[in-house]
Amino acid sequence: MRLLAAATRAVAAATRLSVALAAAGMLAAIVYQVVMRYVVGAASSWSEELAVLLFSWSVLGGLALGVHEGFHVRLTLLPDALPRGGRVGYERLVDALTAALGGFLAWSGWRFLDLTSGSVSAAMGYPTEILNALAIACGALVALFGLERALRPGGAVETAA
Numbered sequence: 001m002r003l004l005a006a007a008t009r010a011v012a013a014a015t016r017l018s019v020a021l022a023a024a025g026m027l028a029a030i031v032y033q034v035v036m037r038y039v040v041g042a043a044s045s046w047s048e049e050l051a052v053l054l055f056s057w058s059v060l061g062g063l064a065l066g067v068h069e070g071f072h073v074r075l076t077l078l079p080d081a082l083p084r085g086g087r088v089g090y091e092r093l094v095d096a097l098t099a100a101l102g103g104f105l106a107w108s109g110w111r112f113l114d115l116t117s118g119s120v121s122a123a124m125g126y127p128t129e130i131l132n133a134l135a136i137a138c139g140a141l142v143a144l145f146g147l148e149r150a151l152r153p154g155g156a157v158e159t160a161a
Contacts, residue, residue, distance in 0.1 A: 008144060032044065095156060112135065
C-alpha cells in the first residue's frame with residue numbers, strides 16, 4: 001500500500017506540474033492572440049486552437065487532481081451523521097465508485113478516440129487524437145487516484161474536506 005501511495009503522490013506531482021504549465025501556456029497564447037489582434041491588427045490562426053487544447057488539459061488534469069486531493073464539491077450531510085466506522089466505509093464506497101467512473105471515462109474516451117482517429121485540427125493541423133486522448137488520461141488518473149483513496153489505511157476520512 002505504501003508503494004501505491006508513493007507512486008500516486010509522484011503521479012499527482014507530475015500532473016500538478018503539467019496542469020500549471022498548460023495553464024501558463026494557455027494564458028500566454030491568449031495574450032499573444034489579443035496583442036496580435038488588437039495591437040498589431042493581424043489575428044493569428046493557431047493561438048486560439050492552442051489555448052483550447054491547453055485549457056482542456058487544465059480542466060481535465062485539475063479534475064483528476066481534485067480526486068487525489070479531495071477538493072471537490074460534495075454534500076456531507078449523510079457522512080457527517082455517521083459514526084467514524086460508517087463514515088470510513090461510506091468514503092471508501094464513494095472513492096471506489098469514483099475510480100469506477102474514471103475507468104469508464106478512460107474506456108469511453110478510448111472508444112471516442114478510435115471513432116475520430118485520422119482527423120486533424122483546423123488551424124494548427126495537429127492530430128485530434130492528441131485532444132481526444134486527454135479524456136483517456138483523465139479517466140486513468142481518476143481511476144488511479146480513486147483506487148488509492150479507497151484502499152488508503154483508515155480511509156480518506158482525515159483528508160476529506
